[in-house]
Amino acid sequence: MEFPLLLKxxxxxxxxxxxxxxxxxxxxxxxxxxxxxxxxxxxxxxxxVLIVISLALADPLIQPFAGMVLYFAVLSLVCPDLPWKVRAFLTLVTGLLFFLVELSSVVYLASIGGSLPTDPGDWPLYRFFQKFWPAHALLGSSALWMEITGRSPGRRVLHFLMNERNRYIQHYVVLAFVQCFLLILLFMTRYVHVRESGMRLLFYVxxxxxxxxxxxxxxxxxxARDEAIRVTQEAFVGDLMQMLTTIRGQRHDFVNHVQTMYAMLxxxxxxxxxxxxxxxxxxxxSVTRLAEKIPATxxxxxxxxxxAxxxxxQIRFEYRLTELPEGLSAVRSIDLVRIVGNLVDNAFDEVMKQxxxxxxVTLDIDQAEGELCISVGNAGDPLTEAERKRIFTPGYSTKKKGHEGLGLPIVVERVRHYGGDVEVGFQPERGIVFTARIPINPEVRHV
Structure with a gap:
């Protein structure tokens, strides 16, 4: 391309x-x-500037990918404080938007019956605005709306992807982007650059x-199913073994009690x-009441x-459990155990400071208005605003060293997996209260 065209x-x-x-x-x-x-x-x-220079040096079908590499390099220089995973993800999404702008321009011109000469150097100036600026205006107005309202619809998605340790999910996301780019590239090869020779290869790929x-x-x-079952089994077996240890200890203590009473007599x-x-x-x-409650679920x-x-x-643990929803799948039962277990463990750790x-510690599980509400409260002072903002962040913990700070993030991830949400508040009679609300609409099914 000539310099005037590159500048334009x-x-x-x-x-x-x-x-x-x-x-x-x-x-x-x-x-x-x-x-x-x-x-x-x-x-x-x-x-x-770098992408325009690459236009003069790279093949039109290769140039978009070269542009993404250049964009990632510039983004790394301008925002080095962002983690490299976040920079890579932003580059992929931005590159996808670049492709969509190109496609939308073609669709827009086709809808209004417009056509362009093959050589961009022959395009009139107003055609540049007509072809590309509707998409620019749409992106810009959407960004401005989010800036004014303070909304960030994809915040949870980014948080999940950046903190997800399952390599299969990471591979799936990468391949999903590859598929999107291949489909768009196939469209561009057929309708924008009109190259029949590359169509067959792109189709097979x-x-x-x-x-x-x-x-x-x-x-x-x-x-995901196997991992959920394994984690729940490990947690349940651990708690069960601790309960059995408690019972053995109480039996040993009972012998000591009898000996002490005999000596007093x-x-x-x-x-x-x-x-x-x-x-x-x-x-x-108290032990008898606990033993008489035969668990049904x-x-x-x-x-x-x-x-136990x-x-x-030496914690006073009170819980109220209403009838659970009928037809609760095995997976949802496992996740329910994970959610409740992590919330209760977190509350136990907090009250040990008192x-x-x-x-x-109080636990209330109820269902109303199409939602399953899980509420766990523990005695303590209200959280500060800074703690409230960071309490669900992986790795953050108000406890002593040795805690990974993953219990509450696991709760949030599982609850949001079913379309619910978790909030933290303070009630004078209960203390710090974590509330998880999960939709139980039977029409909504999850894997």
């Missing part, structure tokens, strides 16, 4: 495209680095990508013996185990 393409197409697409992506995924707008303008200018993605999807579902300390026996009888009754079994653990830790008389 850079100023009228590439720069506004890089600016609006980058702004849209940052706002959509809730990214707001310091000095955002100066960085954004610098990113758009540098990326557009696209079919192969669809097969691979389908295979990984099925495998991902199977692995021998020494004729009848008043002390009466007081001591009342304490022992009270403890036996996995959740009830978990709560029995947590009750609470007795060992004196023994203040160690109170």
């Amino acid at each position: 393409v850079g100023s009228l197409v590439t720069f506004p495209e890089a600016l609006t697409a980058s702004w849209f992506c940052f706002r959509f995924f809730g990214l707001r680095p310091p000095r955002f707008f100066p960085r954004l303008i610098l990113l758009a200018i540098a990326a557009s 696209g079919i192969f990508a669809v097969i691979v993605i389908s295979f990984l999807t099925v495998r991902l579902i199977a692995r 021998t020494m004729k300390k009848h008043e002390q013996l009466k007081q001591y026996m009342e304490e022992v009888v009270g403890e036996i009754r 996995a959740l009830e079994s978990l709560l029995m185990a947590k009750q 653990i609470a007795q060992v830790k 004196k023994e008389s203040s160690r109170i």
